[in-house]
Amino acid sequence: MNLLLLILIPLLTAVAVFMMQNNNQVRWIAFFGSAIQLILSLGLYVVYTNARNHGDTAQMLFEQNMPLFKSWNINLHLGVDGISVAMIMLTAFVVVAGVLMSWKMEKMTKEFYFLLILLSMGAYGFFISLDLFVLFFFLEIAVIPKYLLIGVWGSGKKEYSANKLALMLMTGSALVLVGMFILYFGGGKSFDILQLAQTTIPTWTQHICFPLLFVGFGVFTALFPFHTWVPDGHSSAPTAGSMFLAGISMKLGGYGCLRVATYLLPEGAKEYANIILLLSAIAILYGAFATMMQKDLKYINAYSSISHCGFVLLGIGMLTKVAITGAIMQMVSHGLMTALFFAVIGIIYERTHTRQVNEMGGLLKVMPFTITLLFIVGLCSLGLPGLSGFVAEMTVFVGSWENPDTFHRIVTVAGCMSIVVTAVYILRAIGKTAMGPLKEEYNNLSDAAWHEKLATIILLVGIIAIGVAPFWLNDLVSPGAELIMQKIQMAK
């Protein structure tokens, strides 16, 4: 399978979207483009597992390598392993759902869809590139449209949020860039991930580089205390923007932390693991407690994202194979779940014109479909078995517990405690929104429209597919985690 397709199709879609005459054409083109991409990513999964089952043990499959800039040794090096395939599938699911959720977007539709598709291209490119420079290029492509999405199509204090988000993410990118160059000069003048993994990078380089790269990518995935763009950014963004932001962008960071920082700099990872654990444990609990006090549905989900993304970093920081597998699963799970949550919030907001939980109540009566989804996604968020959140969190916990010392135990128990706090805030939000007496003014609300139903069902399928049958995802990502672990174990 030619991985370039994954970048070309969004690119073509984006161009096609730009050439369309009216909004209807724009929507359908965007939808078809993203649907083809979804089919392609599912196909990629099939082809990938097939190749693996036939005994292809190469670290990366479907590799392509063409020089872009010889003198700097920059190559367009593409390739996927199980982790990337999982992330690509996540992206494809979220993109289709996001496109469908924006069906009624009337303001500058063409530009909106163009940016959405461009953003998705950045994400796909990020997940398949094996060259740090190209990776960084796609990372930036995935960030910049977000500034416009929030600044132009957002709501509330959108300019502030857009600025904040763009500046904080750019700061993260800058750190990544610096780290990347140090790595380049310290590791034999190569940006190639696979080559860098083979070379021995001096310890002091690792110790300098790791924090730069980890914090840089960590900003994307809401590493405490660099998480404050999350609540503002999510709450100001349009529905699809929030979905992309939480479902895809935050995962770029997690993937980068794992693939670039931890994998290439295992000694650095060992050196700073305890700090990561501490920060992620704080993020998990503190995010959860901060969520309890929020009154806006989007803020609730945004803060809970901080808490949930803490599990990703916790899993990485634990440095065991199971925990890292769990971290990846948590990325996929959280991406789907939080995208669905934002979609549901979007549906509710479009009808009630408020996101304050106190102003709602009893909506189950008038919008049974939407609110059932709210229940499901809430339960997923608090880790109900049968839905994806449970599988991921439990994998992280089991993996974390493999570290026998007291510090790791305490951190794990702190992480576990969040399942109670999560239950508190989720039930509080659901209870106030969905249950209780229905307010007079909401008597005539309509339930979700077809495109909203389709969008949410697509995401729901993903959540249930992981929750009911987690083995396929586990089989997909754990060899990748295994490789990363091997590298860590070999390091001093």
Added chain:
Amino acid sequence: MEPGLYHLLFISAALFFIGVYGFLTRRNLIAMLMSIELILNSVNLNFIAFNKYVWADKLDGLFFTIFVIAIAAAEAAVAIAIIINLTKNFQSIDVEETEEMKY
């Protein structure tokens, strides 16, 4: 006393500093333009002086001088065009009043 390189350099330096002084103190754009011409001509003088006294067998200095003269002419044309436009907009050729391009 035969005038030597040092004399010429002295004149050129004097011309240069007069030009700089004029450029910095004059508020009139035309006067500033003239100061720039002085600076350019001091450079020309330098070129010629070095050409004559140091590398008498070469013509590089002369060529450069011709180039500078040509450029100075072009520059004067552009500058005057700008000055005319400014006069239209501000009804003045005082630099103090044409400080639109700030922060």
Added chain:
Amino acid sequence: MPNATYMMLIVLLPLLSFLIMGLFGRTYLKNTAGIISTCLSFLSTCLAFYTAYGYFFEYGKINGVYQKLIPFNYLWLAFSEGLSINMGILLDPITAMMLVVVTLISLMVHIYSLGYLKGEERFPTYYAFLGLFTFSMLGLVVASNIFQIYIFWELVGVSSFLLIGYYYEKPSAVAACKKAFIVTRFADLGFLIGILVLSFYAGTLDFNTLIQRLTSPESNELKSALAASFLGISALTWGMILVFVGGAGKSAMFPLHIWLPDAMEGPTPVSALIHAATMVVAGVFLVARLFPIFAISAPDALEIVAYVGAISALFAAIIACTQTDIKRVLAFSTMSQIGFMMFALGVSKYGGEEGLGYTASMFHLFTHALFKALLFLGAGAVIHYVHSNNMKDMGGLRKQLPITHFTFLIACLAISGVPPFAGFFSKEEILLAAFQHNQTIYWMALITSGLTAFYMFRLYFSIFWNKSYHPHHEDEHGHHGEGGFVMMMPLVLLSVGACLAGFIPFGKFVSSDGTALVSEFHLQFSIAPVALGLTGIFTALFLYKTENDKPDKMASTLRALYQIAYHKFYIDEIYLFITQKILFNCIGKPAAWFDKNVVDGLVNATGNTTQVLSEKIKKIQSGKVQEYAVYFLVGVFGLAMVFIYMWK
């Protein structure tokens, strides 16, 4: 060997019911939802009986010992080589017994609800939730893996949440369902950590391997688990205590019981199924499942189980004497009876005669499921008739509700331990086991059983005797009798069970180590409890048979005690204080404040600093050409100086 397909069907049929009702019920099956679900439930029940019969009488026993069979095992999620979550079926005596209990009570509730919830708008949804619950509960009892039990444990929790919140427009129901979920969730945290501890030391999650590794004295796993210690208690004991915390939460043991009385906000048949007969005994089941480890390797943890059980039993019985909401009385009585089961396990030892407590506990679980479901369904019939939960609105209903009255009486006699009803036999065994092993607990239990008889008959007399019944809203809804055949049939069937279940030679089938345990009947031993029970009954008769002011007088004489018990020892208030005042005000609010002002403040401060700084230095960009020229010249001269004097 058991038929794995049949066993899977037992579990999956209710799931099918859930899926059908959940996906299509609201649009297509508005009227037929109940019938379809009941049929599926019936099928599942038949298969459960078939399997239990087959297990107990045909293939289960090899050399006189009941085996632990695993007819089905599927790798669901592999963590590492040793640790994996398997979805499997473990068939042993308690599983077989629980299968029968769960499917039977579930079927009864399915049938009963046909009448009880007739005409409800969300009728199919209700049946969907029932299906989900039954599925999860069955999955829990057949679990072959400790993580599988945790998975279904959470699922029963959520179905309980959904069913308590069935009347979602009632704020009290919403509060109750949230409370139930969060309190049990808190307990599950303990369970989860317990699982992690056990799995770390045992290196497996599979029940059979786990038990085998943690009970045989020579195994390395057991040695390491005993060697590691935290705060002077071995890791294994910690693990077992934490697992028990989970069990205590689900089984509403003191002090995690506060959700159970509130859970009565759900529809009454649900209370019968979930909060009386099946889900709340999951904790007992869990302890029984891990009983060998408790008994052999962690006796300290078992001691805790015993005391928590005994305290809960007594504590709940005292509260039950003062409550006026009939469902709450029943709820506290459930808690008290589960306390009995718990401490019966707690005082038991592993194997042979010493394992009497284990058998007794399971026996009591079995009989209790029958008579407590009966009591709840009876109470449901009463509530259906009176449209009130409060005892004060009732009285003299024996004429209006003859069948309910009769069956309720049987259930009351059974729970009070009057021979020859079911409760007598199981309770005697429990008391005997307690007597043999722990005198303190025995005396607590004896007092509790006296109190049980008293409050049950207080309830009985208040509903069916006392003053004569004057309906308040007669003109509004008229009399619809007892609720028809569908509501009465389960009552009658269950009352037959409550009469006869005691005669089952339970020890033959269920014992701690699988061998048959012949329980002897000690006449002289049962004199004390029976006499105490009868005293309780007669006291209730004396106080509540007719309308009088004796109860009020008694309450005012024992004012302080009465008030405390009436307010459930203020445990709710303590919890409320902890959650509202401490959790929200002292952690939640500061965290939110800190985030908004400190962390985000720093981010904004960075932005502001940059802005202020740029405000300062932008003055350089004045727009005056000559100033720029000065800067330029200064720069050139500066560089020239550097070049000339410093560049050597």
